[in-house]
Amino acid sequence: MQTSKKIAIVGSGLVGSLLAIYLRRKGHKVDIFDRRPDIRNIEFSGRSINLAMSTRGWQALDRVGLGDEIRKIAIAMNKRAIHVLDKPMYFQHYGKEGEAIYSISRGLLNKKMIDLAEREGARFIFESKVMDVTLAGATLHVGSEENETWESHKYDLIFGADGAFSRTRHKMQRRSRFDYSQKFLNTGYKELTIPPNSDGTHKLEKNSLHIWPRGEFMLIALPNLNGSFTCTLFMPFEGENSFESLNSEKKVQAFFESNFPFITEDINNLTRDFFNNPTSALVTIKCYPWTYWDKVALVGDSAHAIVPFYGQGMNAGFEDIRVLDDLMNLYEDDWETIFKEYEKQRKSNTDAIAELSYRNFVEMSSKTADKNFLLRKKIEKWFSEKHPDKWVPLYSRVTFSNEPYEEALRLGDMQKEVMDEVMKANPDVSGEEWDHKKIEEDILNLLKNKAKG
Ligand SMILES: Cc1cc2nc3c(=O)[nH]c(=O)nc-3n(C[C@H](O)[C@H](O)[C@H](O)COP(=O)(O)OP(=O)(O)OC[C@H]3O[C@@H](n4cnc5c(N)ncnc54)[C@H](O)[C@@H]3O)c2cc1C
Numbered sequence: 001m002q003t004s005k006k007i008a009i010v011g012s013g014l015v016g017s018l019l020a021i022y023l024r025r026k027g028h029k030v031d032i033f034d035r036r037p038d039i040r041n042i043e044f045s046g047r048s049i050n051l052a053m054s055t056r057g058w059q060a061l062d063r064v065g066l067g068d069e070i071r072k073i074a075i076a077m078n079k080r081a082i083h084v085l086d087k088p089m090y091f092q093h094y095g096k097e098g099e100a101i102y103s104i105s106r107g108l109l110n111k112k113m114i115d116l117a118e119r120e121g122a123r124f125i126f127e128s129k130v131m132d133v134t135l136a137g138a139t140l141h142v143g144s145e146e147n148e149t150w151e152s153h154k155y156d157l158i159f160g161a162d163g164a165f166s167r168t169r170h171k172m173q174r175r176s177r178f179d180y181s182q183k184f185l186n187t188g189y190k191e192l193t194i195p196p197n198s199d200g201t202h203k204l205e206k207n208s209l210h211i212w213p214r215g216e217f218m219l220i221a222l223p224n225l226n227g228s229f230t231c232t233l234f235m236p237f238e239g240e241n242s243f244e245s246l247n248s249e250k251k252v253q254a255f256f257e258s259n260f261p262f263i264t265e266d267i268n269n270l271t272r273d274f275f276n277n278p279t280s281a282l283v284t285i286k287c288y289p290w291t292y293w294d295k296v297a298l299v300g301d302s303a304h305a306i307v308p309f310y311g312q313g314m315n316a317g318f319e320d321i322r323v324l325d326d327l328m329n330l331y332e333d334d335w336e337t338i339f340k341e342y343e344k345q346r347k348s349n350t351d352a353i354a355e356l357s358y359r360n361f362v363e364m365s366s367k368t369a370d371k372n373f374l375l376r377k378k379i380e381k382w383f384s385e386k387h388p389d390k391w392v393p394l395y396s397r398v399t400f401s402n403e404p405y406e407e408a409l410r411l412g413d414m415q416k417e418v419m420d421e422v423m424k425a426n427p428d429v430s431g432e433e434w435d436h437k438k439i440e441e442d443i444l445n446l447l448k449n450k451a452k453g
Contacts, residue, residue, distance in 0.1 A: 001028050003333050005156040010130045010142055010168050014106075015300030015317035016161030017113035017362075021064050022325050025122035025243060031153070033123055033142060035129035040111045048224045049191055049229045051109070052077070052101040052209065052311035054399040060318035070109065073103035075223045081208035083262060091208065092377070095396050096385075101311060103207070103222040123266055124347040133158060133171045156333065158296045164285055166302030172292060185282045185307060185361070187217075188401065189234045192273040194266050196227025204229060211364060214259055217241055218364060223399055234282075243279045249337065250378055282307045284354050290343040294335035297342065299324070304350035309360035310398060312353050316405070352405040356398060356412070375430065376419050382436075390447060391415065392433075418446045 004027045009016045012034040020030045053074060061067040080092040080098040094101060118124060125142075131150050132141040138158050143150035160168025173180050194203055202223055204210055210221040211230070217235035222434065224230060236242045241259075246252050252271045256263065263270065285305040293299040300317030323345055327338045367373040384391040394412035397403050422442050 001332065002328060004028055004278075007031070007157045007159065008138075008153065008155040009159045009161050010133075010140065010166075011160070011162035011302070012036075012110075012114055012117075012124055012126070013161060013163060013300070014110055014113060014314050015321065016159070017110065017117045018060060018318055019115075019159055019161060019299060019321050019324075020117040020122035021066070021120050022321055024117070024122050025064060026328060030117075030122040031155075032117070032124050033130055033140065034124065034126050035130045036126060038114075038124065038126045039107065049106045050103050050224060051106050051314055052222065053104055054101045054311065054315055055311075056319045056322075056402055057315040058102075059402055060322040060451040064321060069116070070104070070112065070205075073108050073112065073225065074104045075225065076207055077103055077209045077222070079208050081205055081210045083123070083210065083212045085259070095393075095400050099396070099400050100207070101399060103209070103224070105224060111314070122395040130162065130167050133160075133296065135171060135175075135292045135296050157294070158301045160296065160298045161300050162302050164283060164301045164305035166298065168296065169287060169298055169302050172289075172296070172298070172384070173287070175292075178287065178289070180285075180287045181343060182283055182285045186236050186238070187234050187361070188237050188277050188279050188281050189232050190243070190274065191277050192231040192233060192270050193231040194221060194231060194263060195269060200227045202227050202229065212260055213364065213367075214241075217259075219260060220364075237279075246274070249275070256287050284358065286351065286354065288343070288347055290347070291339035294339060296325075297339050303346070304354065305353045306350070306357045307361055308357070309364055310353065310357040312357060312398065312405075316350055316353050319402075349405040353398070356394075356405065356409055372423075375425065379422070379429075379434070379439060380415070380419065383440065386440065387444075393401070414450055417448065418443060421446055 002092060007023055008146070009020055009030065012032045012178055016032055020032050023030045053070075058067050061070055077094075081089055082092060083089045092115040106273045114124060128142045129144055130140050131146065134141070137154065138156060139152050139154045140158065141150040141152050158168065160166050160197070162168055172178055190273050197203055204221060206223050212219040216239070217233065219231055219233050221229040238244045241255065246255055249271055252274050253267055256267045256270055283305055284307055285301075287298075287303065290303045299320045303320070304316065306313050306316070311339045318340075324338070324342055327341050331337045331341070378392055380391065384393055392401070394408060394415065397408035397411065398405065422439060423429070425442055426439060429439070
């Protein structure tokens, strides 16, 4: 049991709202400040940005009994549907029978999480921007403009859940020996919509994450409950096919027609979205330490923003909260140890998922259409089905397990080395034409050697 504390959370996003629920369950008094208005009172314009939830996210929700409530607003995607130019679409199952990632509207999920946190007794204070934080005194300074008078609110503890460009972190950054890095990709993204059929059904196969890999750029689409798909176009900011070069309706239409011919009937819609919707940047942010004494801690994107290509940003943020919960159970009122252990356990793991997410950017945009890559994946899948105790594919470790990300990265690298050697030793292998017995023996031997070190 913990002694009840007066705790502030900066940010009512997905991670801040979940943290509020956990802290309320432990009997703390919780105030959540957000600079935005209450999103529950805002009419969405029909645009729905969505996210993929996987095992780590579900585990954090299930632990406080919220998973089933959220499952009602999620659509299972058990496979990738890959659309290569001039070839029939094909499927790539994500995991074993019954395994799936889940498409959820970010807005709907956030509204629900705020409702649930409020039901638990958390107090939300919207349209209140945290302008500054006094770290040692756990005090928030809240206002709306830089040059106005700010109100000060003192707490026992503060959590910064204020996203990638966190003010809370900004204050910690000004301290000596605070490590910080941010790295933007040259690729940005834009959200577009494929509306439902007139009878409300989905225009594409519903239980898939659709991908149109085109090398330098790619389009993905995730299903929504109302029959639409939210598409994200990832593309370089500058260069031949880029947000900069597509600067007229005519060019955008021609671009969609030649690269995504499947959606011709929606080209007008996509072209309109292209000019109406913002182009956003993708960034990886790393920092350390994440905590200040027993007073302030960062969670979610404020501590570790990653590029979205593994669909793990929110999942990793939810896992932060689950780990904090384990530590609160273990160390009770010793907040200094809770914070120290938390940042120690999470840092190497979130660095690992940052690396994996970056690598998946390369894999999704170019390799999903590469024959050799697909063959390797096929061999891996076949071997892992035959020897599930010896080979769990990297994607499954990250997505369908709670294995530490760091461990998943290490084992994934080891498996890559094995596959490199297998492919080198069997240069004639192709398509369905491979000597299954020989490949199996090669992999088993290589795994045995690696285990011996
Ligand atoms: C294109 C894209 C696709 C993604 N897809 C996935 C996916 O499929 N799966 C997945 O797991 N993750 C995905 N992510 C990542 C995911 O969106 C983030 O990891 C997640 O939203 C982080 O949640 P958060 O609560 O930490 O921060 P945020 O969601 O950014 O919330 C921060 C909150 O803090 C508030 N705030 C900020 N500054 C202040 C201030 N000074 N004072 C008061 N309030 C403040 C903001 O208003 C906001 O409400 C994706 C990200 C992108 C960009």
